[in-house]
Amino acid sequence: MFSVVRYTNRGNYVISSGVTSNTFSGVSFIISKKLSDRILGFDSISDRIIKLKIDAHPYCINLIQVYAPTSDSTEEAITNFYLALAKVYVDIPNKEPTLVIGDFNAKIGKSSVDDHLKGIIGNHGLGDRNSRGQMLLDFCAENNISIMNTWFQQHPRRLYTWISPNGKYKNQIDYIMINRRWRSTILCSKTRPGADCGSDHQLLVATLKIRLKAQRKPQFNAIKVTRDALETFKDLIIPRLQQIDCDPFELPEATWSKLKATTLATAKEIKANQNPVPRAEWISAETWTAIMDRKKLKETGISSGPQHQEYRKLHHKVQNLCRRDINAHITNICNEIEKSSNTSNTKDLFDKVRTITRQFKPRNWSVEDAHGKVLIDKNEVLDVWRPDYQRRRLRKRGGAQSTAGKICDEAIGKDMEEQRH
Template sequence: MRRFGLTSSDTMMLRYYEQMNDPATSPSCQQDAHLNVVRGFKSIEEAESNAVRSLDQEARIPAGAPKAEWSKLRHQMHPDSEEGNGKPPLNTCYHENPMNRVPKMQHEIVLEDETPSSDGTQQATVEEQQASTSSTVTNDRTGSKLNESPEADAHTCEWRVQSCMKHTIGTWNVRSMNHRKLEIVKQEMERIDIAILGVSELKWMGMGHFESGNYTIFYAGYEKLRRNGVALIVRSDVAKAIKSYNAKSERVISMRFNGRPINITIIQVYAPMANTEAEELERFYAEVQEEIDHTPKQDVLIIMGDWNATVGNREELGIVGRWGLGYRNEAGERLVQFCEANNLFIANTCFQQPKRRLYTWTSPNGQYRNQIDYIIGRRRWKSSILSAKTRPGSECGTDHKLLISEIKVKLKKNEKAITMPKYNFSNIPEQYKGQIRNRFEALNLVDGEPEERWSEARDIIREECKKTTPLGKRRERPQWMDEETLKKRLKTEGKQKETKTREQQGWSWKQGSTWKF
């Protein structure tokens, strides 16, 4: 085609017109041809812009420059080249004929409010190439830069979709909470990007919840004493996924989140100390057991808090990992038995960390350090917990360290159903008719946009219906089984039971005759 002075875009258009005018071409082939032309033009524009940029950079290098300068330029132009030789990669779009490109079958990346496209991920990649203006894109989490090739764009888009399923949760014994300490805790949550934080030893009275800035606090404590107390501090965007919460007692509070496809239940606890009475310890474990029993078996269950127990570094298969701290005491043995009975595992003993990321409590003189705060999960969803460690740099005037964990779950916003009231239009009052007639006469239905006029008319009808028209009676649904059907059912069951009893006793039945032995 180049002999006749035709460019690559002209060639694409000729092939496109041939396929579109061919009666033998199916509609699906015509659609593919149209998409290929669109992709081809975008690829040509990108190749031309790269060529112009290359010429612009080459013009900046003076004649007779050393080879190292030219090699550096080629490496800048093609950073994806192997071993830094400056050769362009073979998978770049301007080395491939766009008309001969065959879409590859890939896993589609579908967001919550979108439907899968017929062209898979490749179409999204072309759109990202068109929207991007720079040659690099910054990774929000690591700060590194990724090459903006089609493959890099697909990888970046997939990473962003997956990263929205990761949330950081934590637990912290704050040793009493006041307004000033609450602000410090919220600042730490914002700095570390914690979505849900469980608080132990809150020492607040009563039960309830309130909003504070960008967070919602759900708390439970004694009615008349400032002792013990637990709370869950939830970020506002995560709070939209809350299904329910239960302030069980001053030591146990639970919350259930709406997830996709599995719901998440988080329980925050504060266990009694080792020198407390045995009855109080039994009551605490009974309350936690009751919350576990009320949690659906398919939920992702996480129990976290100050357990006042040391499980140590002795490994228990499926329950305690190899990276615990210290030696197991009597309370730790009780906790291990509790986890074994409920099919649970202790997460912060299953990840190898330096010791400063393992201990959660320090004695006042700094001489003793122990691991007594734990994040415990259901073994069925063990892969959902990606990490568990302490943050020694976080301080709020307590002898406990902040224990955080990264979980991989996908939360779903609760959708509120909009129900419109049903009015009784069988007997429309005269007041409604007069008000509608007067307000419609004053309404200018000729000038203006149709959508604005429709909105005004709709609002008038709704307002007058609400003022004057009575609501319709709610239709009662009939019972699914009436008395007559129930009697027939019981009579049939009685006959079946009688027949079965006689057969067991050795009776035989012949058609058209009576029972015979």
């Protein structure tokens, strides 16, 4: 099993867990750049389960991403999956909000009158329940988890999460779940059938109302534009500012209001005309055209077999073109690195190397205790680290006991960082 943390061109981060022996399993998180400094740690459980902890207020948020065995798997495989998932879930404090999300390959169907399922499943499920769905419901009942897909009334096309290749069957097999104590924090859950994901699964989203810990940074009401749009802005703003009639006898506030109005109007005009979907620098015009064609086909709706076939052809074309472009982009950077090396241009050389090698390194406090259990809570990690830190301090002092009293956690934390590096 392996875990990978990599950096994307748009500033996001991908944390993956999987195995190298096959390509039929593996789970990942895509984390926005804004949330990168709130990640406390992650734990790659297996190629089907990964856990992430995010700093929030009043408690940390835990995310468990899963990919359950398919219908072709044995009963033993699905049983082992739920046992592993239960072990991960029960180790998390109940006071912390925990979301379990992913593809469970199970149909739970519409709501049941069973008393033990009240608060677990809502009134807006889809389809008929199968045996795997019953196993999922038993797991949720044992751990007091609510399946939030079924609690909000939506059109059926916003309930099903999977479409068969021929478009004949539509099922609800992906779920967003949360411990019942925090059920009221989910304001809405539905699929986005128009989202171009390049998959037979529909994008499933939820609105979660939990406050992240405040960052003490100044907030500005800025208008963000691309680099090309910024050059256009410069060409437009200069003649417009020159055309402003400024009376030397008027108040400074009046002159400032004219300058502000002209600048904001130009910036909003540029923002409205710029491409709303940013394009990575390595994507060629041919690839971008194929991506937009696939997106337009998805937005118009795919209801027939020929449309499904056309979408799959476009999807495979986009994948092949993207592989070609990224390989060409990396080859071009490597050629520039070689050229910079031959000309002894070290600054440009290291800049190019960083563009293809930089990785996101989360503030990972996680360690294993004596029993092999992964600890993420900071206080538990400090308790494990403290005896080792004390032994090394004694060795440095030649065996003499320290008279400084209790060792502060800041010193231990600093020592942890030094040992990691």
